[in-house]
Amino acid sequence: MLIKNNLFLLITITLSIICLLITTNVHAESNKRYQFINKEIRVRVTPRSPQQMAAFYEGRGFSKKMVNALIQPCFFTVGIHNKTSDILWHDLSKWKFANNSGDIKHLDRAYWKDKWKKMQIPLAHQSTFRWTLLPESLDFRSNEHEGGNIILPYSTNKFTLQVAFKTKKDKSGKLIPIKIENIQCQR
């Protein structure tokens, strides 16, 4: 009887571990990260699912109508690390997103500001939202890391991100180009 019980317990634990491993793997798979890295820069792009974004913004107390607006497009969390010993200039207006249908324009701060104004969203929530976005421009100092979200219109097509970062205080240094291909919206 005791052996039977222990065997049952062992099988249950083993099955639980397998389930946990499968779940963890699926979770890891659902947060695929795209990356460009060399000795000068690291850029990471992590797609976020509507569920992740809804949970994050609902947790900040955002209204249902605001969350509904935020789960329609595609969110990507971007992290940039300046590995050079100089200033690296980030300018989001120079980032080029393109799929096989052509260029894609990201939904910038002006777009959201206008949208929130029309929807009469409280200033506090507008402010929190803005702080979750990737800065429009920034002079990355040596070894500085910063990040935030970029938002693109929803599409099932894979796209390519291309940008060249200027360097040095007067922007006269060498250009640091990056290219990340086959990025896909998370659904």
Added chain:
Amino acid sequence: MPTLVQKYLLACLLLFSLSSVTIANSKLPEPPTGILKLDAYQAPPILLTDIDGIKYNLNKTKGHWVFVHFWASWCGPCRKEMPAIQNMWDNLKTQGFKIALINTAEDEDTVFNFLGIYAPNIRALMDRDGQITEKWKPRGLPATYLVDPTGQVQYQALGGRAWDAPTYLNFIKTLIK
């Protein structure tokens, strides 16, 4: 012919002007890694209330170095950094150093719960609609500035810092001594 009171006021004014010029012109120390020396500029105003509704005005801290810090509970690096700020503050609060810990656009319950865990002894200022934070134009959250006794922003930290580490503590001690 100026009266005695007028002479006294004039002398005070002259002394104040001289001390301001002295601070502005004196050589400030080179900051440690992760802190930028800025071209000094006048600190944007901070008129806020704390979590208990008590008014705060940055202008009233003139004569002291002020650690101006913007944060939000949802920001991961803010959570990581806050205990170090509490430790730094425990170390320096009796030495004439001031702190303005400003929450960006969250409510009292969120701030109360967060600081109860991470920095229970620091007074939290509430930037309820996030507009004060916007005026300071931080690079991101968290953001820290060091404002000199004349009200000029002199340094800015890049991201979160281990403020309770000897490097940063000693740097601040050099400023306030």
